[in-house]
Every structure is written in structure tokens, then in C-alpha cells.
Amino acid sequence: MALPNDNRIIIVIGAGLAVLAAVVLALVFGSGREPSDEAPPAARGGLTVSLADAPGLEPTRALRCFVDGQFVGMATLTECAQRNGLATDALDVGLDESGNLAAAPTAAFSPPPAVPEIDITELDPMLPEALPAEPSRPVVKQASGSACLRYSGSDWRTLSGNMGLNACVQALYAGTCVRPGDAQYGRWGETTLRLVPRRVEQSDDNSRFRVLADQDRDCQFPGLG
Incomplete structure (x- = not known):
């Protein structure tokens, strides 16, 4: 015997409500489960x-x-x-x-190199000529900066004869990171600069170093501007 049209509509609506209720219950009970310790597939590559x-x-x-x-x-x-x-x-x-x-x-594989012997008058023609009669006369740094040098692994190379400290650090190390135990060295005037993982350091005696600036994950120094 065929069911009236009204009964068919009621059966269809009831089935739809039953499916909806099952989905809601699955979401409610599923959200309370403990998260799996297994890494997602995208994170298993290494x-x-x-x-x-x-x-x-x-x-x-x-x-x-x-x-x-x-x-x-x-x-x-x-x-x-x-x-x-x-x-x-x-x-x-x-x-x-x-x-x-x-x-x-720190810098286990790369100890500080010897301090360079530099004639500063060869670095910047604007500096006064050395006075041979007064060899012990101290050199007065210009207010705008000092010489900036990079140690290449065998010798010192001049980047600029007159540069500020922050600019020297950026010129030497911006965009460069080193591995643990390694280091890269530079000089700013009488100060030794050393790049090690996550930071650049400075030393006045080429032996004892202190942090100058931190390095971010992009190998940059946001604190130096």
C-alpha cells in the first residue's frame, strides 16, 4: 500500500534530522579526545x-x-x-x-687572529700625516668614525677608512650567520669585532669579548638600525 505524500515527507525529514544529530554528536565527543603525539605528515621530513x-x-x-x-x-x-x-x-x-x-x-674553531699593523694614513687621505718625530703620539679618532676591516682567514682587508661602529658591523656581517664553534672577525679602529652564532661581540684587548648586538633568525641586526 502506498504511503500518503504527507507520511513520505515526514520520513525524509526524520532521516535528515537523525543524520544531523549523528554529525553533531561526533564533533562533540571527538573534540574531547587527547591530541595525538604523532607529528603531522608535513613535519616528518626532518x-x-x-x-x-x-x-x-x-x-x-x-x-x-x-x-x-x-x-x-x-x-x-x-x-x-x-x-x-x-x-x-x-x-x-x-x-x-x-x-x-x-x-x-664560543669560537672554538676560530680563535682571534693577530691584531693588524695598519698605517692609518694609508686608509684615509683626509687624516693628518704621521709625525716621525713623535712616534708615541696617540692617534685621535675622527668623530665620524674609524677604520673598518675584515679578516679574510689569511689577512686583513680594509672596507672603509672612516666608518661608524654600527655601519661597520652591518658591512661586515649583515646577512651572514656562522655555525656553532665558528667565528668571523673584523676590526673597527682599536676594537676587535667577532661574529658568533646569534650575536656579534666586541673586545678592546683582542681576548675578552662582550656582546655588542644580537642577531635575528634572518642573520640581521635590528638593534643596530
């Missing part, structure tokens, strides 16, 4: 860590540890510092040549 992110790592995480420039195995930051006989904050953390997270003493 770990990439920026040098700027390295300080936020868990202290218990194992890294590739270098001592005297040699890989000595996996260790936490604290353990690696102990193997080097240093404080934890004396280690540079970043990606090594193989692309793995590594820790090494």
Missing part, C-alpha cells in the same frame, strides 16, 4: 632549527657535542659544557655542517 631558536631548547635534549674542535658524541648542553670545562652559557648552539643540532665552545 627537523630544521634556526640558530635564533637554539637558546629555547629543552636542557635535557641531546646535541652533537664538540671538544677542541672534535665531535665527542651526543650530550646535553650541561654535559657538553662540563666536557669542555666551561659554563653552559659559554657554548654556541646551532646547526653544524651536517645540518644537525650541535654545541661547541
Whole structure:
């Protein structure tokens, strides 16, 4: 016996409501589940860590540890510092040549080069000529800046005979990052500049360094303008 048209409409509407209710219940109960620990497929291709992110790592995480420039195995930051006989904050953390997270003493692979012997009168023709009768007379820096030099790995090369400190740092290191344990050196007047992971440092005696400016993940120095 055929059902009246009104009964058919009621059955269709009821079925639709039942499906809608099932969907709502699935969403409600599904949202309360614990999130899965499994990484999403897009994140399984490998770990990439920026040098700027390295300080936020868990202290218990194992890294590739270098001592005297040699890989000595996996260790936490604290353990690696102990193997080097240093404080934890004396280690540079970043990606090594193989692309793995590594820790090494600051500038362990690149100690400071010897201070250059430079005749400043050859760098800037506007500077007064040296006085041979007074060899011990101190050189007075011009207010606008000092000589800026880069160490190329074998010798010193002059970028400018007269440049401000911030401009010198930008000219030397903007857009450049180094691996943990490595360093790049420069000079601004009588000050040694050193680029290490995440920062550039300065030293008045070519031995003891202090932070001059922090470097961001794009290898830039926003604090220097």
C-alpha cells in the first residue's frame, strides 16, 4: 500500500534530522579526545632549527657535542659544557655542517687572529700625516668614525677608512650567520669585532669579548638600525 505524500515527507525529514544529530554528536565527543603525539605528515621530513631558536631548547635534549674542535658524541648542553670545562652559557648552539643540532665552545674553531699593523694614513687621505718625530703620539679618532676591516682567514682587508661602529658591523656581517664553534672577525679602529652564532661581540684587548648586538633568525641586526 502506498504511503500518503504527507507520511513520505515526514520520513525524509526524520532521516535528515537523525543524520544531523549523528554529525553533531561526533564533533562533540571527538573534540574531547587527547591530541595525538604523532607529528603531522608535513613535519616528518626532518627537523630544521634556526640558530635564533637554539637558546629555547629543552636542557635535557641531546646535541652533537664538540671538544677542541672534535665531535665527542651526543650530550646535553650541561654535559657538553662540563666536557669542555666551561659554563653552559659559554657554548654556541646551532646547526653544524651536517645540518644537525650541535654545541661547541664560543669560537672554538676560530680563535682571534693577530691584531693588524695598519698605517692609518694609508686608509684615509683626509687624516693628518704621521709625525716621525713623535712616534708615541696617540692617534685621535675622527668623530665620524674609524677604520673598518675584515679578516679574510689569511689577512686583513680594509672596507672603509672612516666608518661608524654600527655601519661597520652591518658591512661586515649583515646577512651572514656562522655555525656553532665558528667565528668571523673584523676590526673597527682599536676594537676587535667577532661574529658568533646569534650575536656579534666586541673586545678592546683582542681576548675578552662582550656582546655588542644580537642577531635575528634572518642573520640581521635590528638593534643596530
